[in-house]
Amino acid sequence: MVINQTSKIPVALTVAGSDSGGGAGIQADLRTFAFHCVHGTSALSCVTAQNTLGVTRVDALSAEAVAAQIEAVVGDIGVDAVKTGMLLNREIMAVVASQVESWNLGNLVVDPVMVSRSGDRLIDDGAIAFLQDILIPLAAVVTPNRFEAQILSGLEIDSVNDMRSAAEKIHSLGAKAVLVKGGGMKGDLRGIDVWFDGTRLDVLKTENVNTTNTHGTGCTLSAAIAANLALGKDLFTAVTSAKNYVTTALKYALDIGEGQGPVGHFFPLLEKTI
Numbered sequence: 001m002v003i004n005q006t007s008k009i010p011v012a013l014t015v016a017g018s019d020s021g022g023g024a025g026i027q028a029d030l031r032t033f034a035f036h037c038v039h040g041t042s043a044l045s046c047v048t049a050q051n052t053l054g055v056t057r058v059d060a061l062s063a064e065a066v067a068a069q070i071e072a073v074v075g076d077i078g079v080d081a082v083k084t085g086m087l088l089n090r091e092i093m094a095v096v097a098s099q100v101e102s103w104n105l106g107n108l109v110v111d112p113v114m115v116s117r118s119g120d121r122l123i124d125d126g127a128i129a130f131l132q133d134i135l136i137p138l139a140a141v142v143t144p145n146r147f148e149a150q151i152l153s154g155l156e157i158d159s160v161n162d163m164r165s166a167a168e169k170i171h172s173l174g175a176k177a178v179l180v181k182g183g184g185m186k187g188d189l190r191g192i193d194v195w196f197d198g199t200r201l202d203v204l205k206t207e208n209v210n211t212t213n214t215h216g217t218g219c220t221l222s223a224a225i226a227a228n229l230a231l232g233k234d235l236f237t238a239v240t241s242a243k244n245y246v247t248t249a250l251k252y253a254l255d256i257g258e259g260q261g262p263v264g265h266f267f268p269l270l271e272k273t274i
């Protein structure tokens, strides 16, 4: 890609939580945007005290504060794509949905964050129905992991066929496309995702990377999809390129902390210096 000083700089917005450990959430999103040469902007929904072992505390921002951040960014800078991550509660989801509608924001990637890899609950009771009924229908693509896809579809997911059925069921909620992610599947199925956009049902396969340092894969994937959309790629290409980015970032995952380390976003720089 060539970006010179006269090119229009693509801009992406993440509406998500902060991960103090730097592996997921807004920190992962902004790094991912930067490594796609996309200017990253952010609206913080909550602050988690978190590390590679898990989440010890969550503090929500007010819904008004989230709305004000989105307004400040969109009203002045403008955005080419948006991703949502950990939105925590219905009040925050409601202002995000109304901002998306009033600014007519297309290219919306909804990562329906409900639970972390280490098993911590990242959404309030009662917010799931709102996500399902109001936010997901506004999305260009929704990217549930295995656990989230089970909740959204009501199906048990143990095989690729189950992932296909879940993708079809979740598509009927109204998003243009669905990517059911397979990071939480067992054995060889880890790393297999299923795409459905109403006509095309595809199994997306990359190599299964043998690492336990997988913190932030989902945030990185949805941020990379948003970055690719901001760069003007079509939705399916944005998703497959994002998946390739995550696979390489997993190969360069960081072995830090006592638990699950984060994926290594900065591999493009490492490769240049090797």
Ligand SMILES: Nc1ncnc2c1ncn2[C@@H]1O[C@H](COP(=O)(O)OP(=O)(O)OP(=O)(O)O)[C@@H](O)[C@H]1O
Pocket: 024, 115, 116, 117, 144, 145, 146, 181, 182, 183, 184, 190, 191, 192, 193, 206, 207, 208, 209, 210, 211, 214, 215, 216, 217, 218, 219, 220, 221, 243, 246, 247, 250
């Ligand atoms: N070990 C692995 N090898 C290859 N790809 C993987 C592996 N683990 C996860 N992935 C890929 O990473 C992407 C994110 O999927 P995953 O199911 O891990 O999301 P998630 O559970 O939302 O992530 P997190 O909550 O850790 O941010 C998917 O494309 C998935 O296939």
Ligand SMILES: Cc1ncc(CO)c(N)n1
Pocket: 016, 017, 018, 019, 024, 025, 026, 048, 050, 085, 086, 113, 115, 116, 117, 122, 216, 218, 219
């Ligand atoms: C802030 C935040 N967002 C998303 C996730 C999902 O991995 C997480 N663990 N923390």
